[in-house]
Amino acid sequence: MSIMEYNGGSVIAMVGKDCVAIASDLRLGNQALTVATNFEKIFPVTDRIYIGLPGLATDVTTLRERFRYRVNMYTIKESRTIEPSTFAHLVSSTLYERRFGPYFIEPIIAGLERNPATGELSPYIAGADLIGCLNFAKDFVVAGTASDKLFGVAEGLWEPGLEPEDLFETISQTLLNAVDRDAYSGWGAIVHVITKDKVISRTLKGRMD
Amino acid sequence: MPGTPSIQRPTQHQFNPYSDNGGTILAIAGADFSIIAGDTRQSEGYNIQTRYAPKVFRLTDRAVLAVNGFAADGNMFVKKVKQRLEWYRHAHAKDMPLRAIARLIQTMLYAQRFFPYYVYNILGGIEEDGSGAVYSFDPVGSYERETCRAAGAAQSLVQPFLDNQVYFKNQVPPPGRAHPTHLPLRDVLDIVIDAFTSATERHIEVGDGLEMYIVLAKGRTLQGVEAAQEISARTDGERVFVLRRDLKKD
Numbered sequence: 001m002s003i004m005e006y007n008g009g010s011v012i013a014m015v016g017k018d019c020v021a022i023a024s025d026l027r028l029g030n031q032a033l034t035v036a037t038n039f040e041k042i043f044p045v046t047d048r049i050y051i052g053l054p055g056l057a058t059d060v061t062t063l064r065e066r067f068r069y070r071v072n073m074y075t076i077k078e079s080r081t082i083e084p085s086t087f088a089h090l091v092s093s094t095l096y097e098r099r100f101g102p103y104f105i106e107p108i109i110a111g112l113e114r115n116p117a118t119g120e121l122s123p124y125i126a127g128a129d130l131i132g133c134l135n136f137a138k139d140f141v142v143a144g145t146a147s148d149k150l151f152g153v154a155e156g157l158w159e160p161g162l163e164p165e166d167l168f169e170t171i172s173q174t175l176l177n178a179v180d181r182d183a184y185s186g187w188g189a190i191v192h193v194i195t196k197d198k199v200i201s202r203t204l205k206g207r208m209d
Numbered sequence: 210m211p212g213t214p215s216i217q218r219p220t221q222h223q224f225n226p227y228s229d230n231g232g233t234i235l236a237i238a239g240a241d242f243s244i245i246a247g248d249t250r251q252s253e254g255y256n257i258q259t260r261y262a263p264k265v266f267r268l269t270d271r272a273v274l275a276v277n278g279f280a281a282d283g284n285m286f287v288k289k290v291k292q293r294l295e296w297y298r299h300a301h302a303k304d305m306p307l308r309a310i311a312r313l314i315q316t317m318l319y320a321q322r323f324f325p326y327y328v329y330n331i332l333g334g335i336e337e338d339g340s341g342a343v344y345s346f347d348p349v350g351s352y353e354r355e356t357c358r359a360a361g362a363a364q365s366l367v368q369p370f371l372d373n374q375v376y377f378k379n380q381v382p383p384p385g386r387a388h389p390t391h392l393p394l395r396d397v398l399d400i401v402i403d404a405f406t407s408a409t410e411r412h413i414e415v416g417d418g419l420e421m422y423i424v425l426a427k428g429r430t431l432q433g434v435e436a437a438q439e440i441s442a443r444t445d446g447e448r449v450f451v452l453r454r455d456l457k458k459d
Binding site: 178 | 308365366367368369370372373374378379380403404407408410411
């Protein structure tokens with residue numbers, strides 16, 4: 001029995017043209033038994049950063065609160081909102097603190113990073129393993145029980161420079177088709193597309209089996 | 210440790226007759242054709258044994274078999290299937306029909322139920338009614354006719370992609386229209402190449418080369434699929450062609 005597969009669930013993030021998307025399934029299971037079909041694993045950090053926390057469900061809740069606390073402390077001390085790259089390192093050090101007794105979560109971060117010189121916003125995604133080793137990808141990052149399926153479909157469907165609506169379609173199709181081949185993920189999905197001036201959040205119907 | 214009696218157990222040795230040689234195979238059936246493909250890398254653990262070891266074999270002019278898993282078992286299995294097909298030819302003066310080859314493969318695999326051939330088989334070709342067909346097997350002979358199937362190391366990467374692109378899963382057709390039941394040859398070839406380049410990108414056991422066998426129903430032509438090498442014995446019935454592509458070698 002693997003702790004990483006105890007509750008099931010998957011998350012994916014993708015880069016588009018001046019936008020990013022992050023999506024997850026909604027299943028919460030106790031091994032093969034589905035317990036809930038409305039368990040969200042993606043949480044807003046700032047108004048242009050989201051974090052996905054697939055893995056052990058108890059740690060999803062714990063880490064969400066720990067990150068909320070640490071981001072609030074950063075905001076107060078620095079008197080400014082945190083940038084995605086800074087937040088990624090905050091996540092990394094929070095996880096590495098528990099190097100020899102880790103949280104069983106592989107976080108995915110998606111956001112828009114402000115360039116301090118020009119003020120422009122650019123897409124930023126990152127993934128990490130359960131002890132905080134960061135992976136800065138240019139295209140997409142995946143995690144969870146359907147990660148290998150997500151890799152296969154994303155590698156086939158993703159292309160550079162997708163506009164928000166096309167990115168939404170690409171990430172939705174990738175997630176839906178991947179989780180349909182995974183017994184531990186599925187039962188609907190949620191997608192967030194983060195653009196310059198708004199965040200588009202949509203709940204998707206999926207196969208209920 | 211002093212004071213504790215030391216328990217000496219005899220050293221045990223174990224021989225493991227199986228290994229996993231990686232690679233991936235894939236087959237898609239069209240209305241009047243069938244494509245059976247496989248990469249050519251053969252590996253054991255992190256070592257590449259060879260960059261060219263075929264996993265796809267022509268059995269007859271209307272049947273092609275792809276074999277993936279333990280290469281030694283796979284090669285021996287193909288050898289024995291070919292031998293049985295030759296005996297059939299001598300006895301009946303014709304090639305065995307595809308559905309009969311599928312059932313033969315089942316009995317041959319199940320005959321080894323308690324010491325199985327460690328291989329996943331995918332059989333592709335043309336049925337007696339002229340339709341394209343794909344049969345997939347597990348190592349002990351359980352089988353099914355399908356439109357498309359991936360197997361091997363990157364099955365988990367490729368199969369959901371095929372669900373989406375061949376079966377149009379999770380896609381809604383335009384109002385008043387339906388998804389096509391079979392795709393044209395050119396589209397299927399593009400899907401196969403995309404599937405393998407994707408798998409090569411993300412799976413270390415997939416790469417080096419790609420071999421695509423195209424089986425055409427009687428009377429059908431290649432229609433614009435250039436550079437396919439013909440390997441059929443006769444040109445007046447079903448015909449078999451091979452298309453080769455390079456895949457990344459890293």
